Amino acid sequence: MVDNIAATAHIALTEEDRKKLAAEFDPIIESLAVTADDQLAETVNPLPVNNVLRDDVVANELTNEQALSGAPEAQDGQFMVPAILDGE
Amino acid sequence: MKKALQTYEVVLGFEVHVELNTETKMFSTATNAFGDQPNSNVTAGDLGLPGTLPTINAVGIDYGIKLGLALNCTIAPESRFARKQYFYPDLGKNYQTSQEEPAIAYDGWVDVELDDGEIFRVEIERAHIEEDAGKLTHIGGAGGRIHDSSSSLVDYNRAGVPLVEIVSKPIVGAGGRAPELARAYLSTIRDIVKALGVSDARMERGNIRCDANVSLMPIGATEFGTRTETKNVNSTRAVAAAVESEIIRQAKVLDSGGTITQETRHWEEESRSTRSGRPKSDADDYRYFPDPDLGPIVTDAAWIERLRADLPENPVQRRRRLREEWQFSDTEFRDVVAAGVLDEIEYTITAGASPEAARKWWMGEIARIANERGVSPEALGVTPADVVEIEKLIADKTINDKIARQVVGHIADGEGRPADIVAARSLAVVSDDGALTAAVEEAMAANPDVVERIQGGHMQAVGALIGPVMKATKGQADAGRVREIILEKIG
Numbered sequence: 295m296v297d298n299i300a301a302t303a304h305i306a307l308t309e310e311d312r313k314k315l316a317a318e319f320d321p322i323i324e325s326l327a328v329t330a331d332d333q334l335a336e337t338v339n340p341l342p343v344n345n346v347l348r349d350d351v352v353a354n355e356l357t358n359e360q361a362l363s364g365a366p367e368a369q370d371g372q373f374m375v376p377a378i379l380d381g382e
Numbered sequence: 383m384k385k386a387l388q389t390y391e392v393v394l395g396f397e398v399h400v401e402l403n404t405e406t407k408m409f410s411t412a413t414n415a416f417g418d419q420p421n422s423n424v425t426a427g428d429l430g431l432p433g434t435l436p437t438i439n440a441v442g443i444d445y446g447i448k449l450g451l452a453l454n455c456t457i458a459p460e461s462r463f464a465r466k467q468y469f470y471p472d473l474g475k476n477y478q479t480s481q482e483e484p485a486i487a488y489d490g491w492v493d494v495e496l497d498d499g500e501i502f503r504v505e506i507e508r509a510h511i512e513e514d515a516g517k518l519t520h521i522g523g524a525g526g527r528i529h530d531s532s533s534s535l536v537d538y539n540r541a542g543v544p545l546v547e548i549v550s551k552p553i554v555g556a557g558g559r560a561p562e563l564a565r566a567y568l569s570t571i572r573d574i575v576k577a578l579g580v581s582d583a584r585m586e587r588g589n590i591r592c593d594a595n596v597s598l599m600p601i602g603a604t605e606f607g608t609r610t611e612t613k614n615v616n617s618t619r620a621v622a623a624a625v626e627s628e629i630i631r632q633a634k635v636l637d638s639g640g641t642i643t644q645e646t647r648h649w650e651e652e653s654r655s656t657r658s659g660r661p662k663s664d665a666d667d668y669r670y671f672p673d674p675d676l677g678p679i680v681t682d683a684a685w686i687e688r689l690r691a692d693l694p695e696n697p698v699q700r701r702r703r704l705r706e707e708w709q710f711s712d713t714e715f716r717d718v719v720a721a722g723v724l725d726e727i728e729y730t731i732t733a734g735a736s737p738e739a740a741r742k743w744w745m746g747e748i749a750r751i752a753n754e755r756g757v758s759p760e761a762l763g764v765t766p767a768d769v770v771e772i773e774k775l776i777a778d779k780t781i782n783d784k785i786a787r788q789v790v791g792h793i794a795d796g797e798g799r800p801a802d803i804v805a806a807r808s809l810a811v812v813s814d815d816g817a818l819t820a821a822v823e824e825a826m827a828a829n830p831d832v833v834e835r836i837q838g839g840h841m842q843a844v845g846a847l848i849g850p851v852m853k854a855t856k857g858q859a860d861a862g863r864v865r866e867i868i869l870e871k872i873g
Binding site: 298302304336338339343344345346347348349350351352353354355356357358361362364367369370371372373374375376377378 | 404405406410411412413419420421422423424425426429431437438439440441442443460462469470471518519520522531532533534535536537538667669672674676677678679680
């Protein structure tokens with residue numbers, strides 16, 4: 295399971311990391327095992343509130359300057375991100 | 383392809399993404415528009431900034447339900463939104479808000495009309511609501527491709543734009559007509575969303591995008607072969623070509639004893655073939671889970687029936703009805719549909735013109751001028767009411783056909799309505815006998831040899847006199863009356 299989560303999260307682990315994490319995961323999984331009961335319905339929202347919808351009206355837009363104000367790098371009014379397929 | 387079909391059965395599947403034309407995004411109040419300054423149609427939520435919460439656009443839900451109803455789907459009594467996680471910078475949140483099970487609409491079908499009128503029913507698995515991703519521009523590499531690029535620019539204007547993804551069930555039995563079916567299916571979906579008014583439906587802008595799944599299995603087999611998914615084929619012509627090219631490619635691989643790799647592929651217009659993209663397995667782990675920030679959508683009969691009452695006639699049925707009512711030949715009707723003037727002709731007929739006259743103008747002079755000016759006929763500025771008025775001016779002999787064609791050009795130039803143009807430009811046909819008689823006499827005097835021939839019984843020579851008269855009256859003479867006067871004179 296540790297390997298699977300690491301792969302999904304794109305994290306490289308050493309053998310030592312794996313052993314350490316596996317040991318830390320065990321008690322968490324054991325404590326969650328009590329909820330692994332087919333009789334229990336899945337709960338997503340604790341409150342029975344349905345159809346919370348809003349009107350189709352424009353509001354709260356940022357300007358281009360505001361949008362980019364927190365960007366580590368920007369160019370031509372756009373966010374600049376590192377190469378996506380680096381090494382793949 | 384013929385050879386491939388002797389050995390293999392084709393199995394198709396389509397995923398069509400339709401961008402909805404709401405005012406705002408699906409889960410934020412930013413503007414939903416194409417072509418604006420990058421990163422100007424965004425809220426903090428669209429950028430995935432901390433402390434923001436999404437909200438659900440009510441119109442987006444209505445549009446999703448409408449589209450589901452038009453595809454004969456069951457509308458989910460209860461559905462919700464889920465987070466689909468993936469690593470890619472085109473969404474600032476690191477996940478796409480989508481729907482897992484159940485979708486807002488599922489278990490439907492759509493009838494697709496092939497070229498010869500045969501109806502092919504495509505079963506719809508589901509239609510779910512989700513959000514579009516931002517636009518990436520890869521820089522520093524060759525030809526703007528993602529490979530070997532040094533970095534990418536991100537515009538989040540499109541991130542969060544409402545989408546409905548329509549997923550078909552596997553389609554078996556199309557055989558040699560698979561490419562044709564692919565094209566017809568995509569045009570049918572486009573026609574439906576256009577008729578519903580839920581999308582601008584402009585494929586060249588990516589309002590509708592199609593992923594085509596193709597697999598082959600030996601004839602008689604029951605287990606589907608390995609499929610490939612050709613992504614983002616964005617025209618009806620391209621989807622037909624992509625399906626055909628993929629059938630041929632896969633058959634070659636299988637014939638030579640190879641196996642098909644399950645992967646995404648990309649359609650390349652230049653080479654008219656697909657190229658390999660990334661391998662894909664059914665086990666891609668997107669770690670879907672219900673979005674705790676968005677509540678469930680619970681529908682009831684009153685809501686659904688209100689939207690159903692609003693549905694336009696199904697485009698395929700409408701075309702059949704109109705073809706019958708108008709009595710056009712198959713070719714004539716097909717040309718009208720291809721020219722995109724079905725609505726205009728219908729409005730023109732409703733406004734009082736005959737089907738023949740409506741077709742003549744929209745497929746004739748209006749189409750010709752529109753083509754010349756590089757716009758679509760309905761955007762030329764000529765209205766159905768103008769066409770009716772022109773027909774009326776012809777019928778009461780105020781203008782003739784030739785002048786009428788000029789009037790169409792003047793309307794397109796923004797000179798006003800037909801009767802105003804005829805008055806302002808003094809285009810009315812000259813049927814005043816005094817003026818016509820003078821012109822006829824002039825023509826006869828200038829062409830004594832022609833007069834002699836007519837007197838000798840060569841009636842077709844009359845035309846040689848009508849010509850100069852028309853010229854003298856700038857084409858505004860009533861040709862029938864001119865002929866009468868000539869014959870009276872020579873009589």
